[in-house]
Amino acid sequence: MPDNSCILWIAAIPLCPLIAAAVIALIKPSWKRAAVGAGLLGLGISLVLSLYALKLNIENPATRFYNFQWMQLGGASVDFGVVLDPLSASMVAMVTFIGFLIFFYSGNYMAEDPDQTRFFCYLSLFAAGMLGLIIANSLLLLFMCWEIVGLASYLLIGFWYKKPSAAAAAKKAFITTRIGDLGLFIGLLWAFKETGTLLFYNNGTGLLESGVTTIATAGEPLFGISAAAGISTLIFIGAVGKSGQFPLHVWLPDAMEGPTPVSALIHAATMVAAGVFLVARTIILFQADTVSLTIVAWVGGITALFAGLIAIGQNDLKRILAYSTVSQLGMMMLGLGVGGTAPGMFHLLSHAFFKALLFLGAGSIIHGCHGEQDIRKLGGVLKSMPITTACYLCGAAALCAFPLTSGFFSKDEILLCAWNSNRPLFFVGAAAAFCTSFYMMRQICYVFFGKTRSHGHPHESPWQITAPLTILALFALAFGGIAKHFEIATYLDSEFTAPHHSLTVTVVSLVVALGGLLVGFWVYGFRRTLSATEPDAMEKVSRPAYRFLENRGYLDELYAATVGALWKWLAFAAEMVDAFLLVFSELIVLGVRQLSNLFAFRGDRLLIDQWSFDGFCQTLRNTSFVTTRAQNGYLTNYLRFIALGAVLLGVLFWWSAF
C-alpha cells in the first residue's frame, strides 16, 4: 500500500486559483493589472504543482489518494478526498497548461473591458472548480465542483450582461446542464444508498473498488433496470448535459455569447470535457453492465455525426467551432464506449490543445477584424493576419485528423476500436470525420481566402495574443505523435490492449479526412464570394436540407414546443390551483366576516343591545309605568285596593278552612 498522505499537497492545485479568485473579488475593480497578476500567479503555481504531479505519476503510475471526512450522518460518513492517478495527473497538467496560456491571452484580449477584474475573478473561480473536479476522490466532491464550474460557466457566458442574448444564453446553459446534473445527482444518491460510500478509492472499499461489486450484485432492479446500469446511465446523463451530447447539446452553441477566451477555455478545452472525464473516471461502473456502455457509444456517435452536419450550415465563426466541439466530444464518448478510458481520454487531451488554439485564433481574427464574426463578412484574413492564419491552419489540420497531426493519432485510435467492437458505429464515426474536414475547409475558404467583405482594415494581433497561439500550434501538431510514441494509451489505462492494426481503418480515416478537405475545397475554394449576402454553395444543392442545418435541426423550437410548453403549462396549472384555493379562502374570510357581522349587528346590536339590553330597560320602564299607575295618590283608588285585598284574604281563609 503506497503512502497516501504525501499527496495531500495536490489539494493546493485547486486552492491556489480559489485564493486568487477571492483576492480579486476583494480588490478594487479598477485594479486590472493586479487582477491579471493574481490570476496568473494563482494558476501559475497550480501549473508548476501539476507538472510535478504528472512527473511523479509517470514515474510511478499508482493510484494514490488522501481522504477526510466532510460530515457524519448517523452511521454513514460522507467523505471527501483527493486522488492522483494517470487520469487526474494528465488532466490537471492539461488544464493548468492551457488555462495558463488562455489567462495570459486574456490579459491582453480583455484589457479594454471595464470589467476585466471581474472577468479574472470568474476565470480563477472556474479554474478552481475544474481542478477540484479532476482531483476529487469522491463522487460527491466531484459533483460539487461540477456545479461550481457550471456556475462559473453561467457567470462567464453572461459576462456581457448588458446584452440580452448573453444573459439568455447563460440561463439556458445553466438550466440545460442542470437537467443532466439532476440525473447525476440521482445516480449519486443511488450509488450512495447501495454502497454506503462515495469515495472512488479507499483501500479497497471505495466506489470503484468493492463498490462496483456491491452494485453489480445488488438485487431488486428498479423498473427492470439493474443497479449497475441505472447508476451508470444516470451518471452518463450528467455527462450528456455537461459535455453537450445530443439531445442536451443545445446550450453549447449559444454559450458562444461569452468572451472568446471563455469559449476556448471552458466551452472547448476543459469544462465541456468534464463529462467525458466523469465517464472515464467511473468507467468501471459502466463496464459492470455493458448496456450503459453501449448507450454511451451510440449517444456519442449520433452526437458526433449530427453536430458535424449542423456545423456545415452555420455562418458564425465561433458557432461552427462550437458545433465542432460538440461533434468531437461525441467522438470522445464514442471512444469511451467502444474502447474504454484510453482512446476517449487521449482524444480529449489532444482535442483540448487544437480546439483551444482554434478558439483563440478565432478570437484573434475577431479582434483584428473589429468584432466581426460572420464568416460571410470576413475574408482575406490570410494577407492581413499571417501568424494567426498559420496557427489556425495548424489547429484545423489537427482537427481534421490530417496525417501526423495530433488529431490523426487520437481519432485513429477511436476508429480502430470502433472497427473492432462495433462496425456500424465505425461508419458513423467515419462520416462524422468527413463532415469535420468539410466544414473546416468551408470555413477556411470563407475566412482566409478572397478579399475582405466588411468595412475596416484587419490587423495582426499583438504578441501577447500570437505567442499563446504559436505554443498551442506546436502542441496541436506534435502532441499526438509524441504521446503515441510514449504509449499514452497504456499509461491512461494499464489494462488497455491496443487493438489489431487494420489497414482498412487507416485507409478509411485517411480517405474521409483528406476527402472532406478536397470536397470542401472543390465546393468553396474555386468560387469568388464577393458579397456577404450571396447564398451558400450548399444552399444551391438542397435548400430545405440547408435550412434544416442552418436552423440547428429545429431542436430549440422542438424543445420549446414540448418540454418548455409542458413546464409552462404546469406552472399555469399550479397557479390555477392556487387561484382556486384563494377564492375558497376568500369565501371563508367572507363567511367569517359575515358571521362576525351577524354577531356584531344582529347579535350584539339587535339581540343584546336592542332586544335584551335596551329591551330590558324598555320592559322595566313599561312595567314601572304600569306599577306606578297604581300609586297615583288618589285615596279612592287606594281604598279600592284595600277592599280588593280584604276580599281576597277572606276567600283565602275560607279556602284554607276546608
Next chain:
Amino acid sequence: MITAITLIPLIAALGAFLQPGRDGRLARAWALGGSLASLALTLKLAWNFITVGGGVQFVERHEWIPSLGIQYFVGVDGLNFLLLLLAAIIAPVSVLASWDVQDKKSIYFPLLSLEFTGLFGAFTALNFYHWFLYFELSLVPVFFLIKFFGGERRDEAAMKFFLFTVLGSVAMLLGFQLLYLKTGTFDFLALAGLASTGTLPAMVGPLYGWIFLAVLLGLWVKTPLVPFHIWQPEAYTQAPTAVSILLSALLSKLGVYGFLRLILPIFPEAFKAHSVFLLTITVATILLGAFAAMRQNDLKKLLTYSSLNHVGYCLLGICAVGATRTGLNVDAQTPALQGAILQMFSHGLTVAGLFYLVGRLEARTGSRYLTDFGGLRAVTPRFATLFTILTFSSIGLPFLAGFASEFPIFYGSYGLAPVFTLAAIPALLTTAIFLLTLLQRVFTGPLVEKWKSIPDLSLVEWITAGPLIVLIVWVGVTPGYWLRASSEVVDYILKNYR
C-alpha cells in the same frame, strides 16, 4: 439565561413604547439594542452548548400552576439549538430591515420586539402550556404589524393570516387539552417518554387519532402545507419587509419545529400510519410552490412560493422517516432528519437575506415587479453580487448553505421513500428556472432609464446582509460542524422508528 434571552426584547419593547418624547426617535435603538443583547446572550449560550452528550441544556424549571401540571420549563437541545440561534440572528436583521420606517415608530418597534419575545419563547419552551402562549403571542404582533404597516391589501392579508392560524391553533389547543385530561401532563419530554414506551395510545384510547389530527392541523396551517398555505402569499406580500423576513425565516420554522417536537416523538404510531398521506401533501407543496413561483411577477410573491417549496424539503425529510418500511435503508433516517433541521437554519438565512434585499430594492425604486426592472447590475454591482449569492444558495449550489442541507435530506428521503423523492426532483430544476429568470430580468439587459441613479449597497445594508452571506458560506463549506448539534437528539427521536 434563556429567560433573559426571551425577556430582553420584551423590556426593549416596553422601553421603546414608553420612551419620552413619543416621536419614536429612540424606538429603533431600543429594538436594536434588545435584539443585539439577546443575540449576544445566545452566542454565549451557543459557545457553552455541549453538542455531543449534552442532552437538554440550560434548563429552567419552575412550578407555575401545580394543580394543572403546568410548569415553566425551558431548555435547549439539538432540536431547537439552531433555531434559537437563527432567531437571534434574524432578530437584529429584521430591525435593521426596518431602519428607515418613519411613521408610528413608537408602535412599530415595540411590536417588532414583542414578536422576538414570542419567537424566542416558542423555540425554547418545553411545556405545552406556555409554549402555546408564546406560539399564540407570536401571532399578535405580526397581525398588527401587517394591519398597520402593510401594503394595499393589508386588512385582508392580516385577517386571513389571523383567521387561518388561529383556527389551526385552536384545534391544537383542544388536542392538547384532551391529551392532558388523559395523561395528566403538558410536558413534551414526559409525553414523548410515554409515547416511546408505547403506553400513550392505550392511555388515550379511541381519541388518539383525533388528537393527532388536531395537533397536525395546527402545524399544517403554520408551516404551511397545501392547501392551508393559502393565507401565506398575501401575508408575506402585504407585510412590511421586516415582517416578511420574520414570517418566512422564523414563523414557518415554528411549524416544522412542531413536527419534530410534537408529532414525531409523541405520536409515532399515528405518524407512521399517515406518512404516505403526509408525503403526498409534502410533495404537492414542493411542486406547487416551485411551479407557482414561475408565474409570479411580484418579487415578494415569487420568494413566498419559493419559500413554500424550500420549507417543503424539510418536511420531505421528516415525513420520509415515517414511511420507513422494513427492508428499506434504516440508516437513511438520520440524514433525513438532520438534514431537515439544518435546512431550517440554512433556509432561514437565505430567505431572510433575499427578502431583505428585495425590500431594499423596493425602498430604492418603489417597485418590486420583475417587469419594471432591467440591467440594474450596471448601477448596483455589489447589490447584484450579494443577491446572486443568495439566489444560488436558494438554487442549491454546492458550498453554499442550501446544498449542504438538501443533500442529507435527499440522501435520506431517497433511501426511505424513493418514489416521493423522485417526484420532488423536478422542483429542483424549476427552482433554478424561476430564480435565474429573476436574476436575468432584474440585473441584466439594458439598464432601465429611470433607475440609472439608484445607489449601490449602503453601510447599513452591508452590515445586515454581510453576516448572512458569511454564515451561508460557512454552513455550505463545513456542514459537518453544524450537523453535529442535532445528531444526538435525532437518535433519541428515531428510537420509535427503528
